[in-house]
Amino acid sequence: MSGSVSPPDTAGRVAWGTPAARWMLTATVLGSGMAFLDSTVVTVALPAIQQDLATGLAGLQWIVNGYMVTLSALILISGSLSDRFGRVRLFMVGVTVFALASALCTFAPTLEWLIAGRVVQGVGGALLTPGSLAILQAGFREKDRARAIGAWSGLTGVASAVGPFLGGWLVQAGDWRLIFLINLPLAVVVLLIAHFKVPETRDTSATGGLDYGGALLGVVALGGITYALIQWGAEGGTVDVWVGAVIGVLALVVFLVVEARGRAPMLPLGLFRSVAFSVTNAATVVIYAALGTLLFLLVIYLQEVGGYSPIAAGAASLPLTLLMLTLSARSGKLASRIGPRPQLVVGPLLLAGGFLLLSSIGPDATYLTQVFPGILLVALGLSTTVAPLTATVLASAPERHAGLASGVNNTFARGAQLIGVAAIPALAGIGGSSGDGGGGTAGLAEHFGTAMLILAGLAVVAAACALALPRGRMPGAEETGEETAPEEGEIAVPAVGPTPRFCGVSGPPLRSCPGSSAGEVHGDGPSGGNAQSR
Secondary structure: OOOOOOOOOOOOOEOOOOHHHHHHHHHHHHHHHHHHHHHHHHHHHHHHHHHHHOOOHHHHHHHHHHHHHHHHHHHHHHHHHHHHHOHHHHHHHHHHHHHHHHHHHHOOOOHHHHHHHHHHHHHHHHHHHHHHHHHHHHHEOHHHHHHHHHHHHHHHHHHHHHHHHHHHHHHHHOOOOHHHHOHHHHHHHHHHHHHHHOOOOOOOOOOOOOOHHHHHHHHHHHHHHHHHHHHHHHHOOOHHHHHHHHHHHHHHHHHHHHHHHOOOOOOOHHHHHOHHHHHHHHHHHHHHHHHHHHHHHHHHHHHHOOOOOHHHHHHOOHHHHHHHHHHHHHHHHHHHHHOOHHHHHHHHHHHHHHHHHHOOOOOOOOHHHHHHHHHHHHHHHHHHHHHHHHHHHHHOOOHHHHHHHHHHHHHHHHHHHHHHHHHHHHHHOOEOOOOOOOOOOEOHHHHHHHHHHHHHHHHHHHHHHHOOOOOOOOOOHHHHOOOOOOOOOOOOOOOOOOOOOOOOOOOOOOOOOOOOOOOOOOOOOOOHHHHOOO
């Protein structure tokens, strides 16, 4: 790395407010923001892509899920890779892969090429997003880490909020291919800053093997199951669908065996001996399956059935991001005082109420009177639920595995969105190929309400899961800086840093652990792999 980086503090890390700190934040925010932005603008562009490439709902599902398959399967191991080979190096590799895949998406002549580009984008996203947090955690001195993570979280939250407007404007004023093209200049800027201005860090004590087999099996399992679910909705129970299902299920079984017996598993199954850990991850799965399906179907419904413009359809879900930006920290603080269970019951019930309201919208629905009330309830439900959900996941795992617990939870959330988008439209009766006479989304107008009712049912299941949590108040570790022993039935929460300023709509929130050993990061999944190398 270049010697032009401003002098770090005596521990070898940079201080807040220095030029080195600003460069580090700029690189990590732009890199991660590129991935966050892409996830929102792609959804807005789906109807335009459908028309241009003459695809059906199955094709649109693959555009979303091709990215999620590789992202979900690889995000856990990426932390280990960055620790072993260098955090800046892996971050730059992720940005490069993401940019090359974006170029492929930009110039994709067919649907198949576009899906291939999205699959490769998922690989890049799995490397760059956790890597950006690892750079901040290892690069900033301990007393400034929480501030840096908070700034990163808030600024990437802004990218998520801008995404619907930018995506809608690019589609409406230009071409859907521009939503991928904008990643290329951003990637060049990020790579230049990272190479010349950000010092490299790595975990020199990392030993042991990496779970490459587990990562590969995860991709095959998720890919096979997703293929079977999507094609079942489009084609019915054909031979190809059954073959995909068998391959996916067999890969999943082998994955579980490998993880149970491996010396350095990507997913240590022992974590699930904790009832609270298992329950909160089960709630995560059903909540994010519902959320992912809502974000996928709503923007298509509003444009194709409701006649909304791309900008208006993209902006329809903006209250989700704004309320989570505003309320996440308050929700986390409330849970620390009263315990997580009340919010983890009430929040999903608010979600269910929002889905019920959305189930009644029709082709001529006006936004303020018919769409917005349901979106508002969903936003309040998420804001109530997500921060205490992740705090409980962290509290229910040993403190040394806090990063791994967060990574597992984030992986479950993204995998749940993948399965939800693949399965729920077919269960609701929405589907068909490009030649179905309905624009490739047969049944969308008739069965959108049915899909929302299914999502409401999932939200109720999440509330029921929360009832299995023990009663009790979280100890005030954040206020005292000490860990106090919980009374019987309480959930102990280790001192894991400040409540996150932003809880991402596409995944659980990020948590910084300032008390971690040097070079360790606990957050949006970086580091499940840290546990592997210990």
